[in-house]
Amino acid sequence: MQDTEIISLYWARDERAIAESAAKYSVYCGSIAGNILDSREDAQECVNETFLAAWNSIPPHRPQTLATFLGKLTRRIAIDRWRKLHAAKRGGGRTAIALEELQECIAGQQDVAQEAERRQLREAVRAFIRALPDTEQRVFLCRYWYMDTVEDIAAQFGFSESKVKSMLHRTRGKLRAHLQKEGLQ
Amino acid sequence: MNTNDILDAIGEADDAAIERAKRPKRRSLAPIWITACAAAACIALVAAIPAIRRELVPDTEEYHHLLGSYEESAESAMDIMEIEIDTIDCNIWYVENGSLSGEDVTVDAMPESYFQAWKEYNGIGEEVRFISVKIEDNGYDSYSDDGMVVTHHTGDYFSYTLTVSKELEAYYDSTDRALLLESLEKTMTGSYDFPIDEFHLILE
Numbered sequence: 001m002q003d004t005e006i007i008s009l010y011w012a013r014d015e016r017a018i019a020e021s022a023a024k025y026s027v028y029c030g031s032i033a034g035n036i037l038d039s040r041e042d043a044q045e046c047v048n049e050t051f052l053a054a055w056n057s058i059p060p061h062r063p064q065t066l067a068t069f070l071g072k073l074t075r076r077i078a079i080d081r082w083r084k085l086h087a088a089k090r091g092g093g094r095t096a097i098a099l100e101e102l103q104e105c106i107a108g109q110q111d112v113a114q115e116a117e118r119r120q121l122r123e124a125v126r127a128f129i130r131a132l133p134d135t136e137q138r139v140f141l142c143r144y145w146y147m148d149t150v151e152d153i154a155a156q157f158g159f160s161e162s163k164v165k166s167m168l169h170r171t172r173g174k175l176r177a178h179l180q181k182e183g184l185q
Numbered sequence: 186m187n188t189n190d191i192l193d194a195i196g197e198a199d200d201a202a203i204e205r206a207k208r209p210k211r212r213s214l215a216p217i218w219i220t221a222c223a224a225a226a227c228i229a230l231v232a233a234i235p236a237i238r239r240e241l242v243p244d245t246e247e248y249h250h251l252l253g254s255y256e257e258s259a260e261s262a263m264d265i266m267e268i269e270i271d272t273i274d275c276n277i278w279y280v281e282n283g284s285l286s287g288e289d290v291t292v293d294a295m296p297e298s299y300f301q302a303w304k305e306y307n308g309i310g311e312e313v314r315f316i317s318v319k320i321e322d323n324g325y326d327s328y329s330d331d332g333m334v335v336t337h338h339t340g341d342y343f344s345y346t347l348t349v350s351k352e353l354e355a356y357y358d359s360t361d362r363a364l365l366l367e368s369l370e371k372t373m374t375g376s377y378d379f380p381i382d383e384f385h386l387i388l389e
Contacts (some may be wrong), residue, residue, distance in 0.1 A: 068200040083189070102188040118190055125194035129202060133375045134276060141206035144195045156207075166341060167380060175188050175191075184186060 003066040004147070010058035017058075018051045028067060029074040032141065033148035035080040036095050037085075046081060050074040075145065094147050103146065105176045118166070124182045128175055139164060140171045201289075275376045277301050278368035279306035280360050285368055296373060300349070303372040307365065309356055316348040316389055320381075344351070344383035345374050351388040 002018050009017035029050050033043035051072045063069035083094050129137060139157065142148045143164075150168075154161045237317060273294040278287045288306070292298040296318040324340035347369070356365065366386065374381040 010242075023237065045296070065200045065204060066214065068203045071203065072196060076193075079192065079196070099188045099192060102191050104189055106186055106188065117186060118193075121186060121190055122194045123198045126197055129195070129198045133371070133380055135377065136380050137202055138206040138208075141198060141203060142196075144192065145198060145203055146206065163341065163379075170380070179186075 006066060007058060009063060010055065011062070018055055020045075021051050021054060023100070025067060025070050027048065029070055032074045032146060033078040034069055036075070036082050041181055042076065042081060043087070046074055046078045049077050053077065098144055098147055101172065104169075104172045105179060119178070120182070121184055124179060124184055125175070128134055128178045132171065132174075136167060136171055139167050190256045200312070208371075245324055273376055275302065276372070277306050278375075279301045279303070280364045280368055283361060283364070285371070294376075296347070299373055299376060300347075303369060306361040307356075307360075307368060309353070312350070312352045313356070314350040314352070316350060319346045320344070320377075321346075342382050343377075343379060344385065346385040346387060347373055348387040348389050353388060 001024070006017055009020060025058065026047055029047045030043060033046040033050075034040070037043045037046065050070055053073045054070055057073075061069070079095065082093075086093075112115045125161065129140065132140060135157070139153055141151070142153045143150070149162050150161050153159070154164045155163070159167075168180070263287070273292060274289045275292050275298075276287045277290045277299070277347050278285055280286075292302050297315045300315040304308075304311075321344050322340040323342045370384045374384055
């Protein structure tokens with residue numbers, strides 16, 4: 001079923017929307033959740049929550065791209081769950097490693113984050129990603145949006161792992177400079 | 186602000202970018218016509234191919250396979266080989282209302298095509314001509330014992346030199362020069378499978 005038809009089902013409050021979304025995007029959402037969470041059961045629960053969240057948000061949303069809309073929901077739900085599970089722990093797992101790498105992008109450990117600053121940060125990061133050259137952008141998103149491992153990214157792009165690491169290191173440095181220029185740290 | 190905030194902010198990236206991240210990589214090949222009528226001529230061409238193709242195919246098994254296929258064809262006289270031009274979705278940047286905008290356009294995977302599309306989007310006339318592109322890296326070449334096969338070991342620092350006709354200067358006054366040149370750099374360097382570290386523009 002085409003995405004536009006599935007979205008129409010959501011708008012018509014027809015429960016077939018959830019079944020159709022699941023049939024088409026379970027695997028996609030499952031891979032996103034699986035990259036973030038260690039447990040397959042937790043990942044599956046996040047996928048289920050994704051379709052419920054979609055049901056609760058369409059309408060009023062009418063996504064341009066259903067795949068990325070659902071993917072973003074899954075990512076957010078999975079990261080929130082990861083944070084709850086790891087609140088008392090440090091280290092280990094893909095998400096923890098990704099967070100450690102992103103530490104380079106901030107100047108200091110400041111945990112005071114107000115809503116306005118978060119909004120500003122979202123816009124600044126979005127603009128930064130938008131302006132990246134194509135391959136650099138794709139590699140960066142594979143690592144920090146999809147939480148792919150360096151090994152997976154190297155295989156996808158036909159690069160060596162050291163090349164992927166050095167690209168990511170350079171991009172993180174650029175992001176740090178960009179955030180400093182925007183006065184966000 | 187902490188790393189969790191950055192992780193969340195990355196989550197809000199543009200949908201198109203998120204989708205594009207997982208798009209299969211397109212192989213871009215430039216057309217190369219090779220005639221092989223003498224072994225010495227073929228060897229010279231085989232040695233020259235890495236210089237032409239090094240920006241397209243790094244030091245991989247496929248590269249050496251491709252090199253091998255040229256060597257095989259050298260045996261027959263007047264062998265002509267053409268590699269088909271692939272197309273690519275190129276992000277064409279242009280100046281609009283004092284800022285930069287970008288649009289994905291399907292073009293032949295050749296710098297001339299990227300330049301042509303950039304001209305169209307920026308209202309640059311046909312009198313401005315593409316002359317050449319040169320990409321250099323800090324890698325090195327190694328030669329086989331018999332000197333017949335050269336392998337380029339790709340470095341990690343790339344410079345890109347674009348040469349166009351000097352008629353481009355006439356457009357500097359009609360728009361924001363800095364933005365125009367930025368749009369040109371982003372268009373020409375954005376479609377490669379590796380980041381370009383330096384961009385140079387020569388007007389000839």
